[in-house]
Amino acid sequence: xxxxxxxxxxxxxxxxxxxxxxxxxxxxxxxxxxxxxxxxxxxxxxxxxxxxxxxxxxxxxxxxxxxxxxxxxxxxxxxxxxxxxxxxxxxxxxxxxxxxxxxxxxxxxxxxxxxxxxxxxxxxxxxxxxxxxxxxxxxxxxxxxxxxxxxxxxxxxxxxxxxxxxxxxxxxxxxxxxxxxxxxxxxxxxxxxxxxxxxxxxxxxxxxxxxxxxxxxxxxxxxxxxxxxxxxxxxxxxxxxxxxxxxxxxxxxxxxxxxxxxxxxxxxxxxxxxxxxxxxxxxxxxxxxxxxxxxxxxxxxxxxxxx
Amino acid sequence: xxxxxxxxxxxxxxxxxxxxxxxxxxxxxxxxxxxxxxxxxxxxxxxxxxxxxxxxxxxxxxxxxxxxxxxxxxxxxxxxxxxxxxxxxxxxxxxxxxxxxxxxxxxxxxxxxxxxxxxxxxxxxxxxxxxxxxxxxxxxxxxxxxxxxxxxxxxxxxxxxxxxxxxxxxxxxxxxxxxxxxxxxxxxxxxxxxxxxxxxxxxxxxxxxxxxxxxxxxxxxxxxxxxxxxxxxxxxxxxxxxxxxxxxxxxxxxxxxxxxxxxxxxxxxxxxxxxxxxxxxxxxxxxxxxxxxxxxxx
Numbered sequence: 329x330x331x332x333x334x335x336x337x338x339x340x341x342x343x344x345x346x347x348x349x350x351x352x353x354x355x356x357x358x359x360x361x362x363x364x365x366x367x368x369x370x371x372x373x374x375x376x377x378x379x380x381x382x383x384x385x386x387x388x389x390x391x392x393x394x395x396x397x398x399x400x401x402x403x404x405x406x407x408x409x410x411x412x413x414x415x416x417x418x419x420x421x422x423x424x425x426x427x428x429x430x431x432x433x434x435x436x437x438x439x440x441x442x443x444x445x446x447x448x449x450x451x452x453x454x455x456x457x458x459x460x461x462x463x464x465x466x467x468x469x470x471x472x473x474x475x476x477x478x479x480x481x482x483x484x485x486x487x488x489x490x491x492x493x494x495x496x497x498x499x500x501x502x503x504x505x506x507x508x509x510x511x512x513x514x515x516x517x518x519x520x521x522x523x524x525x526x527x528x529x530x531x532x533x534x535x536x537x538x539x540x541x542x543x544x545x546x547x548x549x550x551x552x553x554x555x556x557x558x559x560x561x562x563x564x565x566x567x568x569x570x571x572x573x574x575x576x577x578x579x580x581x582x583x584x585x586x587x588x589x590x591x592x593x594x595x596x597x598x599x600x601x602x603x604x605x606x607x608x609x610x611x612x613x614x615x616x617x618x619x620x621x622x623x624x625x626x627x628x629x630x631x632x633x634x635x
Numbered sequence: 636x637x638x639x640x641x642x643x644x645x646x647x648x649x650x651x652x653x654x655x656x657x658x659x660x661x662x663x664x665x666x667x668x669x670x671x672x673x674x675x676x677x678x679x680x681x682x683x684x685x686x687x688x689x690x691x692x693x694x695x696x697x698x699x700x701x702x703x704x705x706x707x708x709x710x711x712x713x714x715x716x717x718x719x720x721x722x723x724x725x726x727x728x729x730x731x732x733x734x735x736x737x738x739x740x741x742x743x744x745x746x747x748x749x750x751x752x753x754x755x756x757x758x759x760x761x762x763x764x765x766x767x768x769x770x771x772x773x774x775x776x777x778x779x780x781x782x783x784x785x786x787x788x789x790x791x792x793x794x795x796x797x798x799x800x801x802x803x804x805x806x807x808x809x810x811x812x813x814x815x816x817x818x819x820x821x822x823x824x825x826x827x828x829x830x831x832x833x834x835x836x837x838x839x840x841x842x843x844x845x846x847x848x849x850x851x852x853x854x855x856x857x858x859x860x861x862x863x864x865x866x867x868x869x870x871x872x873x874x875x876x877x878x879x880x881x882x883x884x885x886x887x888x889x890x891x892x893x894x895x896x897x898x899x900x901x902x903x904x905x906x907x908x909x910x911x912x913x914x915x916x917x918x919x920x921x922x923x924x925x926x927x928x929x930x931x932x933x
Contacts (some may be wrong), residue, residue, distance in 0.1 A: 354762070355874045357743040357808060364800040365769050368780035370640035375780065379910075382853075385755060431762055442665040452673045455680060458916045460863040462881040463905045470686075470902070476835035478682070478699030512676065541659065561771075569773045572865040577891050591775045595870070598779050606779055614776040617784060621771055 350534035369614070376400070376608035378600075382426040394602070395496060399608035407607065408587035413616075414554075415499065416589050420567035428559055430507070430512035435545050439522040450519070465576035468505045475578065493581040505573045510566070521555035522548060557628045561621045562603040568617050571595070647878075680909070687903040691896055710903040717900060718824060723884035726908070729862055731794070732879050736801040737858035741850055744804050744857075748811020749842055763812065771803035774865050782870045784794055796871040797879070801861045807853040814849035814862035816840065862912065871872045 379395035403409055436442045438450055456464065471477045472492035483489045491499045525548070533543050549556075571591040578584040589592035590613050598606035644926045688695055688707040697703035714722050781800055817844045827837045844868050845848070868882040875886060884904050887897045 333893060340857075344828065344834065345836075348756070350754040350756055353746040353834075353838065354765070356805070357747035358762075360743070360799065360803045361766065361769065361805070362801050365772065365777065365780065365805070368773065368777045368784060371784055372776070375783065409675065414670040430672070434669065436666050437669060440665070442661045442667060444662070445669075449669050449673055451920075453676050454916075455913060458859070458913045459680070459909050460865075460881045460912075462863070462865055462885050463909060464679075466884065466901060466905055467683055469888075471679060471682060474697065475695060508679070565773060566770065570664075572776055572863075575865070576885060576888065579885075579891075582656040582809075591773075591866075594775070594779060595866070598782075600673055603783060610776040610779055612901045614773055616728075617773050617776075618768075618771055627836075 340597065347366065358383055372607045372610050375604055376611050378604045380604065394601065395604070399604050400612065402605060403608045405610050408593055409590060412587055412590045412593050413433055416570055419499060419503055419570065422500075423507060424560065424563045424567060426503075427507045427511050428514055429554065431511050431559070432549070433523060434511075435515045435518040436518055436548060437493040439545070442540060450516070453515055456509045457513040459509065462576055463510045465505050465573045468501070468508070469580050470604055472501055483490065490551060493577070493583065495583045497575065498581055498583045502570075502573050502577060506566070506570075510563070514563070517559050518552055518555050521552040524549055553628070557625065561624055564620050564624060568613060568620070582612050585620070664825045679832065683902060683906050683909070687906040689899070691899045694899060694902075706899075707903070710899055711907070713896075714900050714903050721875065722883065722900075722904060722907075725878050725880045727793070728817075728877060729880040729908075732798055732801060732859045732864075733862040736798055736861045737854050740802045740804045740807060740857045741854040742851055743802065745806030745815075745843060745846060745850055746807045748813075749819070749838060750813040751808070751810045752815035753819065753821070753842070766805045766808050768800065770809060774864075776871050778866045781867070785871065791871050792873045792877070794877055797864075797868050797877070799858075801864065804853065804857045804860075807857060810844065810849055810853055811846065812844050818845045818849065821855070848922050851919060855919060855922075859912075859916075878906075880904075884908070 377394060378397050379394045379399060380390050381393050382390050391550075392472075404415050434449070434453060437447050459467075471479055474480055474489075474491070474493075480489050480492070490497055492498070523583060529547060530543065531549075533547055538546070569591055570589045574588050574592060579586075586596040590609060590620070594606045594609040594613065597609065682699055685702055686699060687710060688705055689697065689703055690706040690709070693703045693706070747766075751759060757854060777800070781796075785796045790796055823841060823845075824837055827841060832840070862879070863881065864879070865885070866883060868877075868879050872878055872882070875883065877887060884901055885900050887904070891897045891901070
């Protein structure tokens with residue numbers, strides 16, 4: 329019939345729109361998302377506005393009273409927190425560029441004409457990412473240990489055995505573990521972006537006589553900048569959250585204190601039942617992560633526009 | 636991959652990208668660098684394999700980079716019989732948390748990402764922004780308040796307390812949306828509607844199939860994330876029977892000073908927990924590499 333044909337196209341999408349099917353597609357995700365993401369964030373903020381007050385001496389009762397922003401003042405004046413923040417910042421400023429530098433160089437090499445056995449290397453570099461952080465840290469803990477490590481034994485023979493677990497080196501020993509674990513992952517993201525670049529650009533630069541290194545610096549790196557930004561943001565988030573590796577190292581070295589990183593401090597404080605202080609710590613940490621990663625995104629985007 | 640080695644002509648048979656003639660020095664320098672990096676990445680794994688085969692005393696007294704004796708089977712037996720076979724229990728827990736959690740999580744993320752990509756409705760960008768914000772929230776910032784909330788309903792120290800929060804993957808939604816937008820053409824959906832297919836059928840019968848490389852990627856990365864999760868089980872769980880594998884091994888590590896025999900078990904246990912993960916990852920690499928590519932380009 330003519331009428332049904334006329335109505336067919338608009339009426340299907342109109343009918344669909346009226347039934348709002350997207351709600352049923354989204355709800356199964358949104359319900360747990362609200363319960364396990366948004367509610368905890370709101371609860372942490374709420375919790376951080378209280379403090380525990382003891383009434384009636386040691387044997388008296390404790391109760392929660394509203395304390396405004398005083399927990400935040402306490403966080404920002406806390407010496408352990410200050411040291412922990414400085415420690416992860418120092419860690420990040422060194423570890424993230426080193427890791428991404430290696431990732432970028434290996435990705436460029438595996439994308440270039442000079443490398444052989446590319447498939448093998450790609451797999452070899454990625455293997456550590458498949459190893460859980462705890463186990464990576466346990467393995468390296470053995471490799472750092474003065475009694476068990478063949479590496480330490482070897483260096484001992486040469487005459488310079490550094491104390492990997494000593495107070496001077498332990499931060500960098502931890503940095504090595506995270507570098508070892510995540511370099512391959514970052515390399516693959518950059519490599520994937522390189523492989524997705526259109527082939528014609530390179531034909532043009534080849535005809536112009538540009539060499540491999542020249543091509544890498546003036547064409548490839550600028551074009552995979554989005555991938556580099558993405559990996560940097562993820563690395564910043566990961567650095568501020570540093571927890572697993574130092575906690576494992578705590579079992580073998582006294583130089584890792586319970587408040588070694590902000591996250592470890594938040595955990596330790598919560599374990600001693602000071603939830604409000606811990607909540608304030610978590611909120612500060614989350615906000616700092618947001619600011620740093622958004623700030624970095626903004627910074628790089630603005631530079632991109634200027635170009 | 637062969638993408639970078641396609642021949643463009645008889646004169647460029649050796650290479651694809653870059654200049655025609657690759658200098659020998661460049662190749663040597665590149666290979667030296669790559670080999671050094673490969674040694675760095677593989678040496679700890681090699682160490683793990685070697686030392687899984689040693690007895691406790693050989694572990695301390697013999698060269699860590701070479702074999703000495705063959706105690707692998709004894710170590711494995713000790714591993715699986717220790718504390719009434721609690722290790723096997725941890726393996727099963729991890730498979731449950733990570734396997735089922737990632738499967739459910741991928742499905743939820745795929746549906747949500749598909750809806751965000753393929754339907755136009757008010758508030759769509761707002762919902763997407765909030766979910767995207769979730770990607771940036773440190774998981775560790777969530778763990779403590781989650782513990783307090785679960786404590787309120789007396790559900791800490793249960794499998795649910797680790798399983799349920801792990802199901803949510805905002806990054807999965809982000810990837811799904813990108814993939815649904817590029818891999819599922821509007822015309823196909825429109826045609827299916829005209830043929831009378833319901834929305835559910837269009838998703839499960841057509842869209843999900845077209846999105847499948849992306850779904851494998853999301854599944855794998857969520858699987859790894861849950862499998863590696865350390866803080867959440869540490870905070871939520873008290874009963875060692877509920878531990879995931881990684882946390883169980885950490886728990887043994889903390890007991891080594893009391894019982895040195897655990898040292899061997901931590902090593903061989905690490906090997907047992909790493910091997911299946913690597914195998915799964917390598918065998919599915921075709922899928923997740925395609926997934927990574929699309930995720931980083933957009």
